[in-house]
Each structure stands twice: as C-alpha cells, then as structure tokens.
Amino acid sequence: MLQTSNDRQWGHLLAERWSHEPGDLPPQLPRDTEIAILLRGSSVVDREGAGMRQRTFGRRGTVWLCPAGIREDFIRVENQMQECLHLFLPGKPFDDTMLRDLDIDPSGMSIRYETIDRDLFIEHVADRILAELAQETSTGRLLIESLGRALSAHLVHSYAASSVRLKQSYAVQKPLDARRLSRVTEFIDASVEREFTVKDLASVACMSPAHFSRSFKAATGTAPHEYVSRQRLDLAKRLLSTSDRPLVDIAFAAGFSSQANFNRAFRKAVGTTPSLYRARKGQD
Known part of the structure; x- marks a missing residue:
C-alpha cells in the first residue's frame, strides 16, 4: 500500500x-x-x-x-x-x-x-x-x-443491475430560502471550530443532504464545503491576529489534523505562513 x-x-x-x-x-x-x-x-x-x-x-x-x-x-x-x-x-x-x-x-x-x-x-x-x-x-x-x-x-x-427509470428529470434547483439559509449560516458560525457533516447542515435546513447541497449552492454560489472553508480561513486569520493561542490549537480549530497541514494550506490560500502572518499583524 x-x-x-x-x-x-x-x-x-x-x-x-x-x-x-x-x-x-x-x-x-x-x-x-x-x-x-x-x-x-x-x-x-x-x-x-x-x-x-x-x-x-x-x-x-x-x-x-x-x-x-x-x-x-x-x-x-x-x-x-x-x-x-x-x-x-x-x-x-x-x-x-x-x-x-x-x-x-x-x-x-x-x-x-x-x-x-x-x-x-x-x-x-x-x-x-x-x-x-x-x-x-x-x-x-x-x-x-x-x-x-x-x-x-x-x-x-x-x-444499476436492473433498469432504473427516473420518474422525472431534475428541474432547476430552487435556492435555499432566506430563513433556512440564515439558520444554516448561524449554525456554521456557532460550530466552525468543531466537526460537522453535510447531513448535519441538511438537518438544520430540514432537507435531505442531496437537495440541501444543490439548494445551498443555488443560493450562495458555492458548495457547502467551500463556504465552510472560507469561514475557517477567516477564523484562523482572526485567531492569529487577536490571540496568543498556539499554532497547533489554531490548526485544530480550523479543521486540520496537524499543524503541518494547516501551514501548507494557509500558505497556499494567503501567500504566507501562519507565523509570519501573526508577526506582521502584530506590527500593524
């Protein structure tokens, strides 16, 4: 292997x-x-x-x-x-x-x-x-x-092993309505430092995971994982700028399994390492 x-x-x-x-x-x-x-x-x-x-x-x-x-x-x-x-x-x-x-x-x-x-x-x-x-x-x-x-x-x-006939083809997916979208984004904001699944988000919206993912993208222009990724990047930037939490803690808070993986992803997204980003913000 x-x-x-x-x-x-x-x-x-x-x-x-x-x-x-x-x-x-x-x-x-x-x-x-x-x-x-x-x-x-x-x-x-x-x-x-x-x-x-x-x-x-x-x-x-x-x-x-x-x-x-x-x-x-x-x-x-x-x-x-x-x-x-x-x-x-x-x-x-x-x-x-x-x-x-x-x-x-x-x-x-x-x-x-x-x-x-x-x-x-x-x-x-x-x-x-x-x-x-x-x-x-x-x-x-x-x-x-x-x-x-x-x-x-x-x-x-x-x-499929046997012929599967769909009752109807998909219509254009309706965007998530404002009330449900607000509930989902509030849940993400409150839970951004812990693990959750698309199924969890769909439950908040009272929808099936498949319908939720399509409706969320229709409403926001991004898939759920892309939206959460931006929120976690913003969280990492905020913690680096306003706290003295160790980098490894920030890595876990942002959803990474290790500080090394966090460092690579942060540098790719921001153009600098978390340590340098924190140092520069400290000088501002």
Missing part, C-alpha cells in the same frame, strides 16, 4: 493507493462497494465474481467495480500496475433517502459487477480525492462526504 485515508477519519468513504505486482490476489468477499481506478501502468487483469468471468486490458482510467457482498473467487494481474486508487463506499452507500431524492424505488436496488473502460465522472471524483489525500484542507471531511454521495448517485444512474 502506498497511502491510505485511514488517519483522516473520513466517514463516508475509504481511499487507498496501491501498487500491484504480477500474480494472483486472494479471494475476497467485500463488505463495502469497491471502485478501483488504474492511475499508472497497464496490465491484463483476469477476475471472476458473481458467476461472471472478466478479462480486461487495463490502462490509465480503467475502472473495476465490485458491489458489496459479491464474492470474487480470483483476481490475476499479469503485469505490474504501478498505481491504483481503491475507493470503498459503505456497505449500503445507496440509502433510501438518497434513492427517493433521485426518484428511484429503493427496493431491490443493486449495482453491477463490471469493468469500465473509462468513466470521466469517476476520474474527476478520483482526482479530487487524490488532491485531498496529497494536501489536507480545512473542510476535507465535508468535501469527501459530498464526493461520496455524488459517486453513489452516479453508480445508481450508470451501473
């Missing part, structure tokens, strides 16, 4: 970067829905699951999809695959509320065991996750939660 998101405490998916040597992988019965995306290298991959045999020439962008509960009897890799991203969605990533939001009957919903030559949406999600793995942001958990929900919805739309 090259890297894992285990230490990030993401609640809605697990991400792992692997390098696979030629040979056989042991049989497995995954508890989670697994999406593997080849990032570097190429190889013929043989696998068998759900009574189906698949032989694929994998190259950059190839996706292997294995739903939760499908036993893979064997996987054989012929050549080295230098880098592969494995995403694991919870055993039941398609909760009933999300499916109803998509106008889909939740009963009997399942995903196909499939190899995909290329999927640009999955590639986009993978790129966002890789960027967060490489450099933590203050709202990484909110971002990953949103990406996990979007990825689940995409699998439902594109890779």
Whole structure:
C-alpha cells in the first residue's frame, strides 16, 4: 500500500493507493462497494465474481467495480500496475433517502459487477480525492462526504443491475430560502471550530443532504464545503491576529489534523505562513 485515508477519519468513504505486482490476489468477499481506478501502468487483469468471468486490458482510467457482498473467487494481474486508487463506499452507500431524492424505488436496488473502460465522472471524483489525500484542507471531511454521495448517485444512474427509470428529470434547483439559509449560516458560525457533516447542515435546513447541497449552492454560489472553508480561513486569520493561542490549537480549530497541514494550506490560500502572518499583524 502506498497511502491510505485511514488517519483522516473520513466517514463516508475509504481511499487507498496501491501498487500491484504480477500474480494472483486472494479471494475476497467485500463488505463495502469497491471502485478501483488504474492511475499508472497497464496490465491484463483476469477476475471472476458473481458467476461472471472478466478479462480486461487495463490502462490509465480503467475502472473495476465490485458491489458489496459479491464474492470474487480470483483476481490475476499479469503485469505490474504501478498505481491504483481503491475507493470503498459503505456497505449500503445507496440509502433510501438518497434513492427517493433521485426518484428511484429503493427496493431491490443493486449495482453491477463490471469493468469500465473509462468513466470521466469517476476520474474527476478520483482526482479530487487524490488532491485531498496529497494536501489536507480545512473542510476535507465535508468535501469527501459530498464526493461520496455524488459517486453513489452516479453508480445508481450508470451501473444499476436492473433498469432504473427516473420518474422525472431534475428541474432547476430552487435556492435555499432566506430563513433556512440564515439558520444554516448561524449554525456554521456557532460550530466552525468543531466537526460537522453535510447531513448535519441538511438537518438544520430540514432537507435531505442531496437537495440541501444543490439548494445551498443555488443560493450562495458555492458548495457547502467551500463556504465552510472560507469561514475557517477567516477564523484562523482572526485567531492569529487577536490571540496568543498556539499554532497547533489554531490548526485544530480550523479543521486540520496537524499543524503541518494547516501551514501548507494557509500558505497556499494567503501567500504566507501562519507565523509570519501573526508577526506582521502584530506590527500593524
């Protein structure tokens, strides 16, 4: 394994970067829905699951999809695959509320065991996750939660095991009304130093997470995690300017798991380190 998101405490998916040597992988019965995306290298991959045999020439962008509960009897890799991203969605990533939001009957919903030559949406999600793995942001958990929900919805739309007919296509999403938006922003302001999820914000607005995210963006022009990121950056600036709290405390208050990650993100956003920012403000 090259890297894992285990230490990030993401609640809605697990991400792992692997390098696979030629040979056989042991049989497995995954508890989670697994999406593997080849990032570097190429190889013929043989696998068998759900009574189906698949032989694929994998190259950059190839996706292997294995739903939760499908036993893979064997996987054989012929050549080295230098880098592969494995995403694991919870055993039941398609909760009933999300499916109803998509106008889909939740009963009997399942995903196909499939190899995909290329999927640009999955590639986009993978790129966002890789960027967060490489450099933590203050709202990484909110971002990953949103990406996990979007990825689940995409699998439902594109890779359902049975034909899924939507009752209606989405209309233009109405913006969050002023009363609900005020409740949500007040909650964010009061809770900016602690962890919360998109589901928490949706509960404040009395909406489902999927509808809330679209309505919030329609009202503010930004996704929830982007809005919270700006609020936490403002908090960090304020604490650096007006308090003598240690940098590590400010890092945790701004949503980072370490001072080093906070330093990198702050410098990228502001153009200077937290220490220099504090020193300059002290001279003003």
